Amino acid sequence: MECSNSSAKGVEKSHVVELISVFKSYQRGSQIIPVLEDISFRIQEGDFLALMGPSGSGKSTLLNLIAGIDHADKGTILVNGVDISSLNESGLASWRSVNVGLIFQFYNLIPVLTAFENVELPLLLTGLSARRRKEQVETVLSLLNLSDRIDHFPSQLSGGQQQRVAIARAMVTDPAILVADEPTGDLDRTSAAEILSFMGRLVKEFGKTIIMVTHDPKAAENAHRIIHLEKGVLLNPGQQKI
Amino acid sequence: MPVPVYYSFRNLSVRRLTTALTASGMAMVVFVFAATLMLAEGLQKTLVETGSPDNVVVIRKGSQSEVQSGVERLQASIVESFPEVVMGDEGRPLFAKELVVLINLPKRGTKKPANVVIRGIGRASHGLRPQVKLVAGRMPRSGSSEIIAGKSIAERFEGGGIGEHLRFAMRDWTVVGVFDAGSTGFSSEIWGDVDQLMQSFRRPVYSSVIFKMRDTAAFETIKSRLESDPRMTVEAKLETRYYLDQSEAMAKFLRILGLSLTCIFSLGAVIGAMITMYAAVANRVVEIGTLRALGFHRASILLAFILEALFLGLIGGIAGLVPAAFLQFITISTMNWQSFAELAFSFSLSPGIIVKSLLFSLVMGISGGLLPAFRAARMDIVGALRSS
Numbered sequence: 003m004e005c006s007n008s009s010a011k012g013v014e015k016s017h018v019v020e021l022i023s024v025f026k027s028y029q030r031g032s033q034i035i036p037v038l039e040d041i042s043f044r045i046q047e048g049d050f051l052a053l054m055g056p057s058g059s060g061k062s063t064l065l066n067l068i069a070g071i072d073h074a075d076k077g078t079i080l081v082n083g084v085d086i087s088s089l090n091e092s093g094l095a096s097w098r099s100v101n102v103g104l105i106f107q108f109y110n111l112i113p114v115l116t117a118f119e120n121v122e123l124p125l126l127l128t129g130l131s132a133r134r135r136k137e138q139v140e141t142v143l144s145l146l147n148l149s150d151r152i153d154h155f156p157s158q159l160s161g162g163q164q165q166r167v168a169i170a171r172a173m174v175t176d177p178a179i180l181v182a183d184e185p186t187g188d189l190d191r192t193s194a195a196e197i198l199s200f201m202g203r204l205v206k207e208f209g210k211t212i213i214m215v216t217h218d219p220k221a222a223e224n225a226h227r228i229i230h231l232e233k234g235v236l237l238n239p240g241q242q243k244i
Numbered sequence: 245m246p247v248p249v250y251y252s253f254r255n256l257s258v259r260r261l262t263t264a265l266t267a268s269g270m271a272m273v274v275f276v277f278a279a280t281l282m283l284a285e286g287l288q289k290t291l292v293e294t295g296s297p298d299n300v301v302v303i304r305k306g307s308q309s310e311v312q313s314g315v316e317r318l319q320a321s322i323v324e325s326f327p328e329v330v331m332g333d334e335g336r337p338l339f340a341k342e343l344v345v346l347i348n349l350p351k352r353g354t355k356k357p358a359n360v361v362i363r364g365i366g367r368a369s370h371g372l373r374p375q376v377k378l379v380a381g382r383m384p385r386s387g388s389s390e391i392i393a394g395k396s397i398a399e400r401f402e403g404g405g406i407g408e409h410l411r412f413a414m415r416d417w418t419v420v421g422v423f424d425a426g427s428t429g430f431s432s433e434i435w436g437d438v439d440q441l442m443q444s445f446r447r448p449v450y451s452s453v454i455f456k457m458r459d460t461a462a463f464e465t466i467k468s469r470l471e472s473d474p475r476m477t478v479e480a481k482l483e484t485r486y487y488l489d490q491s492e493a494m495a496k497f498l499r500i501l502g503l504s505l506t507c508i509f510s511l512g513a514v515i516g517a518m519i520t521m522y523a524a525v526a527n528r529v530v531e532i533g534t535l536r537a538l539g540f541h542r543a544s545i546l547l548a549f550i551l552e553a554l555f556l557g558l559i560g561g562i563a564g565l566v567p568a569a570f571l572q573f574i575t576i577s578t579m580n581w582q583s584f585a586e587l588a589f590s591f592s593l594s595p596g597i598i599v600k601s602l603l604f605s606l607v608m609g610i611s612g613g614l615l616p617a618f619r620a621a622r623m624d625i626v627g628a629l630r631s632s
Contacts, residue, residue, distance in 0.1 A: 071537050071625045092541060099539025106629070110534040114254035126248065127539045171538075 018178055018211045019045040024077030026063055037063045038234045050205045052225035053215045060234040061215045062183055069102045069181045070094045082178045099127040103172030107184035109164040111156040118152045121170045142170045162193030182214040186221050198224045247548035256555055266520040270560025270608055273509045278568035278601040280502020282591035284495040290589035291491035294428040295483030298460050302453045305479045310344035314449040319476055323453050328466055330456040332371055340366035343438050344451040347412045349401045364438030372454055376430055381406045381421030384436055391436040392421035396588040413444035432588050510608050517612025521553050525620045532620050533628025542621040549617035557609020561602045569593050
């Protein structure tokens with residue numbers, strides 16, 4: 003990964019994500035609160051990146067921008083060569099469905115759907131046949147050792163199992179990037195270690211690119227690189243390797 | 245691609261109590277809606293089934309019912325000579341000159357008086373109405389003060405039972421038989437010899453003449469012949485049309501009254517559905533945010549919540565229709581404003597009423613669910629996800 007506060011020119015093929023002078027602010031009443039200021043960096047394919055910083059530093063906002071669930075005020079965000087900052091809301095929704103896998107702190111599984119149906123959700127947006135969807139969901143769930151929990155509802159699963167289902171849902175469409183917001187924040191130590199080890203496997207064995215927001219330095223240790231944010235500004239513009 | 249249908253349905257089943265309470269409110273409105281339509285349908289069905297499609301009723305021009313009509317003996321004889329009239333088994337035309345008079349009789353139990361139709365019948369009257377079956381006793385003898393009563397009259401009016409006596413037109417009349425005419429209006433009539441009744445009521449003219457046509461296609465010829473004959477001040481109607489016209493005003497009144505009532509009630513049910521759906525949206529903000537983040541479009545979210553509201557309406561509709569269906573076992577009586585006579589009829593549930601009731605419940609569902617569904621669809625993804 004390379005980081006810089008100045009604009010970057012061009013995108014190398016190996017760069018999955020490139021942010022160029024990204025600004026983001028929120029309006030609270032008549033007050034405009036800057037959240038991210040002049041953020042520029044690149045993420046290479048197969049990177050496992052940890053975003054760290056105190057609460058309110060803008061790391062979740064940065065993650066949302068990369069995942070295409072929020073719009074930047076200014077700047078360019080390129081993911082796999084696609085300038086997602088130029089896409090409209092509908093275009094972004096379609097783009098997200100195949101290019102981004104989302105992992106949340108509280109798993110965000112749909113409680114009325116089984117593990118199978120939760121994992122199948124993103125595939126419903128791809129136009130795959132029911133038979134292909136079934137094959138794909140079963141493969142991913144077995145990879146996460148959840149074959150015996152396929153018909154269980156989220157309430158029948160432990161926290162670690164729920165997060166594994168959420169990871170299965172995130173990777174079932176084989177997206178370019180996986181974004182994880184505090185994926186171990188709601189888990190006990192054992193389950194957290196299990197999830198982090200699995201995320202590590204995804205990078206090592208499947209070449210996935212993961213961007214993870216975390217408060218936990220232990221969790222960040224699993225990443226290849228760490229970016230620190232404070233008050234919306236990158237603190238370590240240089241490279242940092244764990 | 246829409247959010248799966250089972251997502252919407254299962255969300256309702258998860259919130260069983262709320263769903264049941266909201267659906268119950270809707271069910272009550274659907275019940276009232278269906279009951280009103282069933283009442284009007286029952287009335288119409290009873291009167292329409294009273295007529296036969298190949299029978300013609302001739303009444304005085306401009307009169308709306310047999311009670312108001314008068315057909316002179318000469319006019320009746322002219323119609324009887326028409327070649328289109330079918331000949332019966334005995335070589336006599338299937339043609340009856342009848343008298344219809346209203347009398348007042350007390351009901352059994354309450355002793356409340358109500359109007360009852362007395363029909364003076366001729367030799368062919370019974371043959372013209374094959375649906376009329378004598379279930380007890382015998383037919384009245386010609387020239388006697390004997391009468392037969394429809395089943396509904398025998399059951400509900402004092403003196404209407406077999407062997408009992410009724411006093412009207414300054415004479416005592418003996419009920420010698422009871423007939424059943426199914427769900428037709430004849431079941432609410434008393435029949436006696438037309439000549440005896442005309443004498444007693446001092447009526448010089450018949451109320452109507454009824455005959456069977458050889459061919460239903462001949463009706464227009466009969467009608468135009470009657471209307472162009474200067475001696476005739478009468479008009480011909482198909483018997484089915486005649487009885488349909490009899491039910492029109494009452495059925496219309498029942499429908500308007502029922503629809504007005506249900507429209508008022510439905511406001512409550514719609515507000516109930518709206519509260520339920522708003523609560524559903526409020527409880528599922530994170531879910532909505534997650535679905536949107538996964539790539540489902542706003543339209544898919546809108547559709548999912550509309551579908552949920554439609555399911556809610558459908559449950560309410562079915563729950564309202566089931567008890568309404570049991571109303572078919574109830575027979576009620578009321579005065580038919582067209583003939584001013586008491587008429588007994590049952591609630592009737594037709595496929596049309598089922599469709600209308602279900603559509604009504606779906607409309608209530610969608611009316612209650614539309615605004616909450618728009619709220620869900622308009623939700624900002626980041627804000628929704630943050631609420632976790």
